[in-house]
Amino acid sequence: ALRAIANPTDKYSLGYLLSIYNKEVKKDETTADLNAIFLKDINAIKQMLPTAFVNEFPSLSVKPLYELVQNLFEMLGLGVIENQSAYLFSFFDKLLNFVCDKPGDIDSFLQYWDETMCEETIPMGELEGIRILSIHKSKGLEFHTVIFPLADWTFTKLGFSTTLWCQPT
Numbered sequence: 001a002l003r004a005i006a007n008p009t010d011k012y013s014l015g016y017l018l019s020i021y022n023k024e025v026k027k028d029e030t031t032a033d034l035n036a037i038f039l040k041d042i043n044a045i046k047q048m049l050p051t052a053f054v055n056e057f058p059s060l061s062v063k064p065l066y067e068l069v070q071n072l073f074e075m076l077g078l079g080v081i082e083n084q085s086a087y088l089f090s091f092f093d094k095l096l097n098f099v100c101d102k103p104g105d106i107d108s109f110l111q112y113w114d115e116t117m118c119e120e121t122i123p124m125g126e127l128e129g130i131r132i133l134s135i136h137k138s139k140g141l142e143f144h145t146v147i148f149p150l151a152d153w154t155f156t157k158l159g160f161s162t163t164l165w166c167q168p169t
Contacts, residue, residue, distance in 0.1 A: 001053075001072045005060045006106040011042045018045050025077050050075055065104040069095055090122040 003013035015037040023032035037045060046054050052075040060068060069092070073079070078088075094117060098109060 001076065002069075002106050002110060005057070005068070006110060008057070008061075009042070011038065011045065014042060014045050014049075015040075018048055021049060021076060024081050050077065061106065064099075065106060065109055066095060066099050068106075086122055094120070 001017050004010060004017050007013065015034060018037055019032045019034050022028045046057065056075070060071070063071065098112060102108060102112070
């Protein structure tokens with residue numbers, strides 16, 4: 001969408017946007033065929049996108065970059081795509097860092113995306129559930145709570161064989 005906004009006469013960026021929109025948001029594989037889309041006129045492609053996007057398309061390029069991306073997220077209905085929240089949060093964090101550090105125009109962000117950001121990975125977020133680690137990984141006491149199941153062996157140090165159970169304070 002940003003490429004289409006940066007270059008409004010670029011039929012291929014707009015067509016690719018329509019293809020991805022049809023496939024991921026509308027869940028319609030039959031209308032996601034790029035070859036069929038590229039045979040259409042650029043205005044016909046625009047008319048197949050959401051009405052809010054089409055109506056605001058001429059004025060989108062003057063919005064601040066972060067606000068623009070938020071508006072695109074809403075206009076294109078990207079919230080319906082499942083299991084993408086980690087990627088979206090990471091993208092918005094990186095976008096915010098970019099806007100704070102560099103000029104916030106679309107072209108410089110697209111250049112930054114092509115040169116740097118497209119190859120970055122996102123850190124694994126916190127999962128809801130239990131993380132199973134070896135004793136060696138968990139010994140750094142980095143976790144608030146550690147469950148140590150099956151502690152049925154005896155601890156020996158200097159010839160003593162005792163088990164020490166502690167109460168939390």
